[in-house]
Amino acid sequence: DPIHTEDENNSNQEIVSAVSSSDNHISTIVIIIAMQTEALPLVDTFKLTEDRNSPFPKGTPWVRYYGSYKGLSVNILWPGKDAALGVDSVGTVSASLVTYAAIQALHPDLVINAGTSGGFKAKGACIGDVYVASEVAFHDRRIPIPVFDLYGVGVRQGFSTPNLLKELNLKVGKLSTGDSLDMTPLDEASIVANDATVKDMEGAAVAYVADLLKVPAIFVKAVTDIIDGDKPTSEEFLQNLTAVTVALDKTVARVVDYISGKSISEL
Numbered sequence: 001d002p003i004h005t006e007d008e009n010n011s012n013q014e015i016v017s018a019v020s021s022s023d024n025h026i027s028t029i030v031i032i033i034a035m036q037t038e039a040l041p042l043v044d045t046f047k048l049t050e051d052r053n054s055p056f057p058k059g060t061p062w063v064r065y066y067g068s069y070k071g072l073s074v075n076i077l078w079p080g081k082d083a084a085l086g087v088d089s090v091g092t093v094s095a096s097l098v099t100y101a102a103i104q105a106l107h108p109d110l111v112i113n114a115g116t117s118g119g120f121k122a123k124g125a126c127i128g129d130v131y132v133a134s135e136v137a138f139h140d141r142r143i144p145i146p147v148f149d150l151y152g153v154g155v156r157q158g159f160s161t162p163n164l165l166k167e168l169n170l171k172v173g174k175l176s177t178g179d180s181l182d183m184t185p186l187d188e189a190s191i192v193a194n195d196a197t198v199k200d201m202e203g204a205a206v207a208y209v210a211d212l213l214k215v216p217a218i219f220v221k222a223v224t225d226i227i228d229g230d231k232p233t234s235e236e237f238l239q240n241l242t243a244v245t246v247a248l249d250k251t252v253a254r255v256v257d258y259i260s261g262k263s264i265s266e267l
C-alpha cells in the first residue's frame, strides 16, 4: 500500500472487524417447526442432515437437522414424535422446551418459528396465505387478577423486519397461540382482544423463550383452515395440510434466501 503506513493499515483492519462483529451479521439460524409434514420438505430444500449425535438429553424425541445453506448455518428443530403416542409433539410445552434447548446448544443469531395456522376471513385471511406475525400472544391463559391477566396474555413483538416484508411482499398480521386446535367461546373472546389474524399452537411459547434469552424471533404462519368459516377445523386442517405446506416452505425458503449474507439490522 503506497499511501498508508503499516500502523494505519493495522488500525483499519481492527475497525473492519469491529464493525462486522457489532454489525450483527447472521451466521446461524434455528427454525422451529412442530410437524414432520411441515419440516421434511424444508430439510430437503436446504439439503440438511439429521444430527444422529444431537446435543439434547438422551431419550428426548427432539430432532435437529443441520447443514450449510448459502453461507448460513441452518438448523431445523422438530420436537419429534410423542414417545407414548407416536404423533407430532405439537403445542406450547414442547415448543418452549425445544426452543430453549436449541438456543442453549446452538447460539443462533435468529429464530424462525414456521408452521401452519388457522386464519380469520374477517381479517382477510385465505387458505394458503402465508403471514409474518407482527405480534404474538396467548389466548388460553386467562388469569382474571390485575397484572396476572397481562402475564397470561404474554404479548411479545415479532422482530421487526420492514425490509424483508417489503422485498418479499409478505402479509403481516397478529398471531394468537393456544394449546387447542379448536376454539371455545372464551378463547374466541381473547383472540378478538388480541386482534389476531392467525391462530396457532406454538408461536407465543417460542416468543417467550426467545425473549427470555434475547434472541430475535420471527414467525411465519401459513393458513390451512378458516376459523370463522363453515367447515369443521380439524377436517379442513387435515385436508389442506400437505398443499399449504408447499406454500409455507416456499416462503420460508425465500425468507432464508433473503437473510443470507445480511445482518440482523438489515432485516
Ligand code: ADE
Pocket: 116, 117, 118, 119, 180, 181, 182, 199, 200, 201, 224, 225, 227, 233, 237
Ligand atoms: N394450526 C392449523 N390450524 C390451526 C388452528 N385452527 N388452530 C390452531 N393451530 C392451527
